Amino acid sequence: MVVFIPFYPIGKDSRTFCILRAYLTAVSTTLLT
Secondary structure, three states, rough: OOOOOOOOOOHHHHHHHHHHHHHHHHHHHHOOO
16 A cells, blocks of 8 residues: 655755655555565
8 A cells, every 4th residue: 555645844844744754655665565
């Protein structure tokens, strides 16, 4: 199952979100493998 999270952070939250999204992507890939 691939989950897409259409979040568009604004301002200072963008950096944290990008890190979180990258982490979630890595976890999802690991689980799918």
